[in-house]
Amino acid sequence: MTAPTATGTPVVVVDDVHAGYLPGVNILNGCSLVAEQGELIGIIGPNGAGKSTLLKAIFGQVNVRSGTVSLEGDDITGLRANKLVARGVGFIPQNNNVFPSLTIEENLQMGLYQRPSAYKERLEFVTGIFSELGKRLKQRAGSLSGGERQMVAMSRALMMDPKVLLLDEPSAGLSPVRQDEAFIRVSEINKAGVTCIMVEQNARRCLQICDRGYVLDQGRDAYTGTGRELLNDPKVTELYLGTLGT
Numbered sequence: 001m002t003a004p005t006a007t008g009t010p011v012v013v014v015d016d017v018h019a020g021y022l023p024g025v026n027i028l029n030g031c032s033l034v035a036e037q038g039e040l041i042g043i044i045g046p047n048g049a050g051k052s053t054l055l056k057a058i059f060g061q062v063n064v065r066s067g068t069v070s071l072e073g074d075d076i077t078g079l080r081a082n083k084l085v086a087r088g089v090g091f092i093p094q095n096n097n098v099f100p101s102l103t104i105e106e107n108l109q110m111g112l113y114q115r116p117s118a119y120k121e122r123l124e125f126v127t128g129i130f131s132e133l134g135k136r137l138k139q140r141a142g143s144l145s146g147g148e149r150q151m152v153a154m155s156r157a158l159m160m161d162p163k164v165l166l167l168d169e170p171s172a173g174l175s176p177v178r179q180d181e182a183f184i185r186v187s188e189i190n191k192a193g194v195t196c197i198m199v200e201q202n203a204r205r206c207l208q209i210c211d212r213g214y215v216l217d218q219g220r221d222a223y224t225g226t227g228r229e230l231l232n233d234p235k236v237t238e239l240y241l242g243t244l245g246t
Ligand SMILES: Nc1ncnc2c1ncn2[C@@H]1O[C@H](COP(=O)(O)OP(=O)(O)O)[C@@H](O)[C@H]1O
Pocket: 021, 022, 027, 045, 046, 047, 048, 049, 050, 051, 052, 053, 054
């Protein structure tokens, strides 16, 4: 499989978004981001910077008070999750991202509830990337390890054939080997043609695999550039990479 290169067509555009949970308190203070077709975008930054909130703002889970989010040129600001999923936005939250009492197969079916007729075709695509899941479809998700659950969560989101996948810390809580695997899987998903926007605590590893990165600090983009540029930027290293994820 060859990697599709970014064609310059914006898929997701976040333009000067201010957003927050409580009245009068903004967590995002003018945040902007562009993800072009085929890109893997990394979002890093200190704890509490608003990284998860940015993904929630794209996915209509937090009050956007000004600014816009658009998908392929259409304004999707504040649309509800079911509408966004139908339009091709997949979201994998950091926690509670599988249904533990359901089997792997049932989890995948939940991912496709809006288009059940496509099940067979999508299952083939997903088990092409996550072959080990295909052999264990009847196993309950609750009996899986953290790394395996993360794969089920990614698979479930991929069932809808998303245009863009939003991933919140896919490597969090995993052993070092499983963390590596999570990054490899995200790369594979991206190489299969899915535009990805990934938030990561493991900043160095994230910048190594992403096309472009954004450093978020206090709800604003502090730095942006290619993964390599950010890795080589002394300020970014000093302020945000430090001893993280060496
Ligand atoms: N549901 C919520 N209600 C109120 N405040 C929240 C909520 N979720 C997050 N916050 C606050 O928003 C800020 C940014 O959080 P978050 O986006 O989760 O940061 P990050 O993902 O970068 O660690 C934090 O100060 C956090 O306390």
